Amino acid sequence: MNILELLAQGDAVSKGVALLLLAMSIASWVVILWKAWMLRRAGADVTRATAAFWQAASMDEAQPRVAAFDREQLVVPLVEAARTPGRLQGAAAGTLAAAGDRSQQLTRVLRGALHAGLHRLQFGQVLLATVGSTAPFVGLLGTVWGIYHALTGIASAGQLTIDRVAGPVGEALIMTAAGLAVAIPAVLAYNVFGRIIGRIEAELEGFARDLRELLAPGGSNA
Numbered sequence: 001m002n003i004l005e006l007l008a009q010g011d012a013v014s015k016g017v018a019l020l021l022l023a024m025s026i027a028s029w030v031v032i033l034w035k036a037w038m039l040r041r042a043g044a045d046v047t048r049a050t051a052a053f054w055q056a057a058s059m060d061e062a063q064p065r066v067a068a069f070d071r072e073q074l075v076v077p078l079v080e081a082a083r084t085p086g087r088l089q090g091a092a093a094g095t096l097a098a099a100g101d102r103s104q105q106l107t108r109v110l111r112g113a114l115h116a117g118l119h120r121l122q123f124g125q126v127l128l129a130t131v132g133s134t135a136p137f138v139g140l141l142g143t144v145w146g147i148y149h150a151l152t153g154i155a156s157a158g159q160l161t162i163d164r165v166a167g168p169v170g171e172a173l174i175m176t177a178a179g180l181a182v183a184i185p186a187v188l189a190y191n192v193f194g195r196i197i198g199r200i201e202a203e204l205e206g207f208a209r210d211l212r213e214l215l216a217p218g219g220s221n222a
Helices: 003-009 012-055 059-069 076-083 085-089 102-122 125-157 162-215
Strands: none
Touching: 012 059, 012 125, 012 162, 059 076, 076 102, 076 162, 102 162, 125 162
16 A cells, blocks of 8 residues: 555545645755755855955955855845945934944944844754654654554454554554654754854854954054
8 A cells, every 4th residue: 555545545634644744844855955055155155255355455345356256145244234334324313323433333233244144044944943853743643643543443343353453553653754754854954054054153253253353443444
């Protein structure tokens, strides 16, 4: 008996669990493939973009050099936030946004640009963690309900033999295997991506700190 025949014999709960596991699997694999592609680009681009920045002679020259390498737009927002005077001086007078010296305002705009980039890197991680932690229990729910449904059908048939029990119960256990098959790739991807994201975040935070020290009063703002 194949999976399609098993689903055809199941009730609404069994079919609902199977469709939920299918949706979780599709969503997690879409995120896995997209993030693998994005993080591969981002990891290489951040290193090259920051190196291109420090090789530039001035801030005006640095921005186009960085943009040529930063395909995921993680480093460019930091450079734009630091070099655009309007981002530092455009706050209305008398507001808290305009309070503090240039160094403090620079810290705020760099923090905002950095957080936006980190949010892009973290996108999809919550879904992978959710799928990895809940899919086994969803599969277990399908197994328990399938066993109950199978035993109820056997009891109503009036005959109880090992052949009549083994088939339906074994088919119900497929749900547990399906839950694990959905959860394992999501957990592995979450852990691997977490390490890569942590490394990229460290590079971006270090660059933002160096950029602030360069442009803050007392540094060289080229």
